[in-house]
Amino acid sequence: MTAVRVGVFGLLGSGNLGNDGSLEAVLGYLRAEHPRAVVDALCGGPEAVTARFGIPATRLHWYRGEYRTASRAGAVAGKGLGKLVDVFRTAAWVRRHDVVIVPGMGVLEATLPLRPWGFPYSLFLLCAAGRLLGTPVALVGVGAAAIRDRPTRALVRWSARLAAYRSYRDAQSRDAMREMGVDTARDEVHPDLAFSLPTPSSSPSGPPGLVCVGVMAFHGGNDDRARAEEIHRRYLDGTIRFVRALVEEGRPVRLLTGDDVDATVVAAILDAVDSPLVTAAETTSLAGLMTEMSAAGTAVAIRYHNLICALKAGTPVLAVTYAAKSDALMAQMGLAEYCHPARELDADRLLEQFRELEKRSAELRRTLAERNETAARRLAHQFTALTAALFPTTDPTSRKAP
Structure with a gap:
């Protein structure tokens, strides 16, 4: 059978250890349960992701100054053009995959400062491309929270609706998406993906009173x-x-x-x-x-x-x-x-x-x-459910052509 092509997506490799930990957990699952899967990333810090995790990675945004404040006309124009170019870049990347996974992270929340044309827009492009091109997009163990800002709220709501699979890291996240108009009847709640990572010795070994x-x-x-x-x-x-x-x-x-x-x-x-x-x-x-x-x-x-x-x-x-x-x-x-x-x-x-x-x-x-111990058992169930949803046994001839 043809090896399944899996894409991972998010603000990965950008200096946030939690985001990268979620990616590490999903890669561990894929290597254990789907060792023949071919994996690459569309992310914020492609060089860091490739260096640490050994997978090919592509820059999330066409415009390299995406995360800098745009005050000059040239920068504003560059950001605007980048939003248009990213429509086609994202769609082309999605089309090359059988499955796309968004590993954990608070991708459906705005509990820290966030602009709608930033990551919410990128996530919407991903989920819309997945739906149009027939590539399942899975939001796995993600965080969500009620959002007041209308543009951000709309982008997040439509991203969730267009995803083929959703699970959350706590019940409050699922409740928040329900309140924002997403049908969560089939969505499950599991512990954060980081709870599946290896655990060091729990005996205090530092200086007394540390x-x-x-x-x-x-x-x-x-x-x-x-x-x-x-x-x-x-x-x-x-x-x-x-x-x-x-x-x-x-x-x-x-x-x-x-x-x-x-x-x-x-x-x-x-x-x-x-x-x-x-x-x-x-x-x-x-x-x-x-x-x-x-x-x-x-x-x-x-x-x-x-x-x-x-x-x-x-x-x-x-x-x-x-x-x-x-x-x-x-x-x-x-x-x-x-x-x-x-x-x-x-x-x-x-x-x-x-x-x-x-x-x-x-x-x-x-x-x-x-x-x-309870968290470990619940996460094992999460990965079993993910395999059933995204990796059913299929005829290799039915996969999309590259």
């Missing part, structure tokens, strides 16, 4: 643009106060990130606290993040996949939450009471919650071990 603190260049979401700097300053000041309080007690602190843009926050904390007890990790994968988390006795984190890495490593974590997905994740893993709002971060209250978390550390580690 606390991992995951940080983020947080400025609120789409609806917070008017007070983005105020939100960022409150989050950063509160985080600095929290780290300083730990250091004053002689506790070592390890700063973790989840995206390249977070480096500015790390630098600000290191400068403000100015202590050898505070160090920063340079991780390039979720595996690296999990290794860091597993070395700590406890953790505090804001990025969604930082939370997943701590939970999967079995490390009790306090979540600084900016979206419903984090609250849902913590509830799913038995730590619902250990959430703190990122937009109203209060260092004193955060420290109080952290003390409570540490007191229950042994009990919470047992809870996490049980919940991780």
